[in-house]
Structures are given as C-alpha cells and as structure tokens.
Amino acid sequence: MIRYVTAGESHGQALIAWISGVPAGVPIDFEFVQRELHRRQLGHGRGGRQKIEKDRVEFLAGVRNGQTIGAPIALRIENRDWANWEKTLSVENPPDSESAQRRLTAPRPGHADLAGAMKFNFHDARYILERASARETAARVAAGSIAKLLLGQFECGVLSHVIAVGKARLPRAATWSEIQSVCENLDSPLRCVDAATEALMKSEVDVVHRAGNTVGGIFEVVAHNVFTGLGTHAQWDEKLDARLAQAVMSIQAVKGVEIGAGISAATSYGSEVMDEIGYDAAAKRFTRASNRAGGLEGGITNGEDVIVRGYLKPISTLRTPLGTVDMVTKQPISAAYERSDVCVVPAGGVVGEAMVSLVLAQAMSEKFGGDSLGEMRRNFDGYARQIREF
C-alpha cells in the first residue's frame, strides 16, 4: 500500500514528505522531480515569496543508486527564508520580542486562523497559519512526483491545464497533446491551451491585482492512458471517483471537485450526458463516442482519460483588508496582511496533478501489488492479457 504524509510549517526550517509502499526498482529522474517543484512555483499572479524560494528536493532515504529500494522514501525541501524566521519560530526558546512582533491576533476571514486558534487554544494565529498555509503543497508535489514516475513506468501520464480564471473561461475541450505542450512551456503565464483565452485570464489577474483584490478559477487534471479497472464499485470508500474527490478537495482553497462533466451533467438530460459504447473489431477494444464521465463509471476507471477539475475560490488574503475582530481585545480590526498570491490556479493544477497521481499510484499498487517493479509489471502484464482477451 502506498501511503504518504507531510510535515513542516510555511516559514519553518524545512518541509518533509514521507512516502512508503513504492516498489523497489523504480528509476528516479532527479531532474524531473526538481522540475515538478519548480512548476508549482510558476504562474501569473503568484506573490514575491516564489522568487525567494526556488525549491529543491533532497532525498534523505529510500533511494539508492538512482532507484527506489522498497524502503520508505523521505524527502526534504529546505525553506530558504528560514534565516529570517528562525527567532520568531524558534523550536527551543520561549517567544521573544521578535515573535511578539509577528504575533497575529487579527484572524483573516477564509483562513484556518480563528477556528484553529480556538481549537488549539492559542491567542496567536501564527501557530495555525504556518501549517495551514499552502506552502505545504510543495511537499505533496515532491511525493506526487514519485507517484508520477511509477505511473510513467506503465505509460500513464498526469498533467493539468487551466480552464478558467475569474470570468475568463476556455470555451472548448483541450487535447492531450495541447496539454502536453502547454505543460512543457514553463513561460506560459497561466497554462491555458488557448492564447486568446489566456490573454483574457491574464487581464483578470492584472485587474484584481491593481484593485488589491484576488481571483479564483478552475484547473483540470487529465490522466492519460489509464487502464480499465482501477478502483471498485464494491465498497463506498474504495470508489476511485470518491478517493480522487477527497484528494483534490484537500488542496488549500479548492471548494469544489468535478469528475468529467459532472457539474453540467446535473442540469442536462440523460441522452446528453452518457458516453455510448462501441467496439473496434480490428483493434479488439471497446470504444466510447465521448468522455463526459471523465474516465470513471461506478468508481472504476473505464480506459478513457481520467478528468478531475478543481474549483478554487479566490485567495482569502486581500491587500485591501477585510474586517475581523482581534482575538485578544475583541475589538473590530482590519485582517492581517502578509505577502500573498493574487491567483494560484496554475499552481493549484500542479498540486492537483500530484494528488491525482498519488491516488492512481495507490490504486495501482492495490491492484497489482509487488515488492519490486518487475513483480508489479508481471502482475500488470497478466491483467493486460485478460483485458485484451476479454
């Protein structure tokens, strides 16, 4: 079973990702892993912090001579800003004057600040926000890159693109090759496959940026070449659509998840929603006239691309501050402002790729097992034969 957890605070010394259950013998492309981290930092509308950080992953355990050894993999991403926060967030010393200065008693609406401070009984939201921050997603992307490398061994690729920023929306579906090329282009400002729509998206970001406001949007994660039969209809908590929804919903600021055309399906007729089944006798395979189900029926992958969309609310921290109440004095006050992003939809998509890859890799290891990549491949090949001969 592939399992993973992360640790680390936004301005703490480092982020850690721990991932276990990855079979031995998976080659690790270190450049690919670093590139994934870099992709999470890109996008028009990110704040100044991305320029300071330039994330790099260190492999601490579980990899030897460039491949996994079947032991837990431990990854570390150093926070380059730690020197400026070491006193405030001291591990050993009691709070000093610097921590008092950076104490946050004006909880920001839309953040975990107030509910977390009340729950954990701190009158300083910094104890909460440091962990609630989406900086944590760097560790998820690191873990997800290992899942992607495993899936890649079975020719399965997972990428994302941006389909909406504010009111600007891509008016058509994107092909896999369009998504591939926009993901390769690290200079693409919002990772949208259509230049005209991207220009509209860019101006949405510029307008809100000038106004001290923020904007949300929708990213679409596509898993290509996923074989039929991951997940199951048999038990509610093993349904793959449900597991994907939880994984993507867990990303900070994601407030809705859609599988395929799920949301518009709710207001359409049945004949407009289902994907009719055909059979290609020459290729000896079942085909679909469309993929509105997003590659999942009854919680099982059906061989079409898996399509998962994340709906991101606008960033909660506004330069023009929102009203709140001081946790200590109980007096009305403006919400605290710290250097913040204006739009994170492209970055959210990269995190979405990581989460979808981790769920697919988990489902794959459940189905095919194997302590080594060779053993997993033998099991996979046997199943692939069954599908071909079905």
Ligand SMILES: Cc1cc2nc3c(=O)[nH]c(=O)nc-3n(C[C@H](O)[C@H](O)[C@H](O)COP(=O)(O)O)c2cc1C
């Ligand atoms: C990649 C990424 C970067 C983010 N950056 C910020 C940010 O700079 N400022 C902010 O207020 N929220 C940011 N968020 C969103 C908050 O982390 C999130 O809204 C907050 O933790 C509350 O969680 P919730 O919105 O899921 O309820 C970011 C989210 C993502 C995915």
